[in-house]
Amino acid sequence: MAANPAFVIVGAGLAGAKAAQTLREEAFDGPIVLLGAEQERPYERPPLSKGYLLGRDERDSVYVHPPGWYAEHDVDLRLGVTATAVDPAGHEVTLADGSRIGYTKLLLTTGSTPRRLTVPGGDLVGVHYLRRLADSDRIKEAFGSASRVVVIGAGWIGLETAAAARAAGVEVTLLEVAELPLLRVLGREVARTFADLHAEHGVDLRFGVQVAEITGTGGRVNGVLTTDGSRIDADAVIVGVGITPDTRLAEAAGLEVDNGIRVDAHLRTSHPDVHAAGDVANAFHPLLGKHIRVEHWANAVNQPQIAAKAMLGRDVTYDRVPYFFTDQYDLGMEYTGHVEPGGYDRVVFRGRRDTREFIAFWLAEGRVLAGMNVNVWDVTDPIRALVTSGRAVDAGELADVDVPLADLSGRSDATG
Ligand SMILES: Cc1cc2nc3c(=O)[nH]c(=O)nc-3n(C[C@H](O)[C@H](O)[C@H](O)COP(=O)(O)OP(=O)(O)OC[C@H]3O[C@@H](n4cnc5c(N)ncnc54)[C@H](O)[C@@H]3O)c2cc1C
Secondary structure (H helix, E strand, O other), rough: OOOOOOOOEEEEEEEEHHHHHHHHOOOOOOOOEEEOOOOOOOOEEEHHOOOOOOOOOOHHEOOOOOOOHHOOEEEEEEEEEEEEEOOOOOEEEEEOOOOOOEOOOEEOOOOOOOOOOOOOOOOEEEEOOOOOOHHHHHHHHHHOOOOOOEOOOOOOOOOOOOOOOHHOOEEEEEEEOOOOOOOHHHHHHHHHHHHHHHOOOEEEEOOOOOEEEEEEEEEEEEEEEEEOOOOEEEEEEEOOOOEEEHHHOHHOOOOEEEOOEOOOOOEEEOOOOEEEEEHEEEEOOOOOOEEEEOOHHHHHHHHHHHHOOOOOOOOOOOOOOEEEEEEEOOOOEEEEEEEOOOOOOEEEEEEOOOOOOOEEEEEEOOOEEEEEEEOOOOOOOHHHHHHHOOOOHHHHHHHHHOHHHHHHHHHOOOOO
């Protein structure tokens, strides 16, 4: 490393902020520049479709650090500043105004952006995407005046937004091209839980449906036409059809990109002085033996801590088991593990599905790949231990609430 190392982080979201924090906690005392295209200092996005959208969480509560934290820790946070190019060989970042910043080590935490729906009417006023704080503000405002909304896409964002709309007393029609919500992520056995949950809360769920057009008058949305010829009236439309990792800089810089910026287990890109973390990183996972890209909060908290240490020359690898959570109505859940679509041969339930208090386990050849606890708490550690142990378990014992989970993984330190 150079005598006076300078670290630049592109992307002032959760991952970028956590990386800056770790660098200071690890006693790095050189310059840190944190570049953010948004005007807001780094914030957490999960509340934007839950507590903040519901009006329960204050705006102040979503930020990663208090306003004074960056100056206090000598982090040069530059907001409203977009990096337009990276020169890995020259160790320079170019900004939108043409100025350049040199670096010793660079971290890319550029995150992801919502996939756009390319149908006629997609740009009408009243068609919303949800990624930024201002999007959540606009949707909250729409819920205040709308009586009917159409949500397109029954993924996490679509489902959480539908739940918030119902809480605001708005009629909701949810359109999904697949047969069930979250089918690719959860599989048929568990996806049904979310369909039932929303139906019970009065959401009009329509599966196997494609949007042909978003209609409007005077430039404002007034409904949705589906390819089967149905028309649904709407005062607002929320689109949640997935996200795309923001790899533009990396690609133009000649870094290896494949479903995100490809990094090794040290979160290093194809150039040794450039790292990547968070939503944008497609990282080699030692436990799974393959690259995975995780679009979740915990990954954006934990991965940059390892990336920061790796940038400081520490011998660290990122091997945490993926984890995510959701809250919808009175259902809270946590998911620990990783299953490719169709990559399991059995689902075992433990607890009560009728009252939605259970744990679902996805297994392949008797081994637990992932577990999802629904309205059951303090079991993440033993589920993680089960996943990492790689041990074959007895399905009967796994389903039996009287058999402690920790006994099944053989890990005495895993409680629950
Ligand atoms: C509404 C919503 C709800 C969510 N709920 C959950 C949940 O319940 N559970 C869960 O586990 N996860 C949830 N997530 C996912 C989680 O928020 C993301 O995984 C996390 O935000 C990823 O953080 P990141 O820092 O990698 O990327 P981002 O949050 O996308 O931040 C990247 C930042 O980099 C900036 N940037 C990009 N390119 C440049 C550039 N060239 N120059 C300067 N700046 C740039 C972007 O403007 C952005 O601010 C949710 C996400 C959303 C949107």
